């Protein structure tokens with residue numbers, strides 16, 4: 001298992017693990033000090049939305065009635081909520097809730113908001129798929145439908161790093177572009193990505209796993225709230241070329257981050273993002289009440305337990 005100076009921390013890397021290094025202190029608190037993040041309704045609701053749309057895709061686009069959508073959504077969301085409550089011991093009433101307060105939703109995007117919106121997100125996804133028949137889920141050379149496609153690869157040039165692991169939401173083929181492969185990421189929150197790094201990372205993983213002839217040339221973001229593909233850049237392109245971010249560039253990024261992680265030094269990068277950081281209660285920079293217990297830079301780190 002790859003080691004860092006602070007002990008065996010990771011047996012694999014993922015896109016989200018690398019992104020935590022945007023604030024290395026957050027990485028330290030989550031991956032080294034093992035601070036449990038407070039569950040968030042957005043995280044659990046988003047997971048349920050992925051599962052609901054995946055189920056519809058895997059059942060080969062059935063013609064569900066409103067009652068069908070509500071029933072499937074209730075079952076999936078209820079299961080995700082119960083699993084998270086059981087695994088964390090934190091009741092749903094104490095989870096972090098995001099979104100804006102409104103007359104209709106005074107408690108922001110809480111469980112009842114997700115119960116109402118989840119079937120609508122599912123129906124909107126089905127409507128989008130149905131109105132874009134030229135985009136269909138790819139089937140890998142192994143015969144696996146590329147939906148929540150699990151990948152574990154050693155990127156070329158990253159031999160000293162742990163393997164990179166990820167689940168690609170969907171890889172689609174575009175019949176209007178000669179069957180070109182498109183990496184599609186589904187987002188059900190209000191924040192959209194500002195760059196192509198995640199899509200290009202998944203394209204590099206698909207290429208490494210299946211070979212260069214299967215490298216997705218394009219990437220796209222589906223916004224579950226808008227019910228359509230959403231462009232990132234001003235040119236308005238919904239299907240965005242990934243050719244300028246080849247696997248060598250992604251490998252270099254992963255290797256650079258692994259080198260940083262391996263130093264075992266994780267300086268804080270405080271900022272506005274601290275207000276939604278899920279380990280802020282354990283961070284000295286956010287005046288976290290548990291910082292003395294978890295944050296090694298706290299002046300009284302673990303002194304009360306010595």
Ligand code: SF4
Pocket residue numbers: 023025026029268269270271273274277278279280283284285286
């Ligand atoms: S609260 Fe801010 S500084 Fe602390 S870990 Fe989170 S993002 Fe980093």
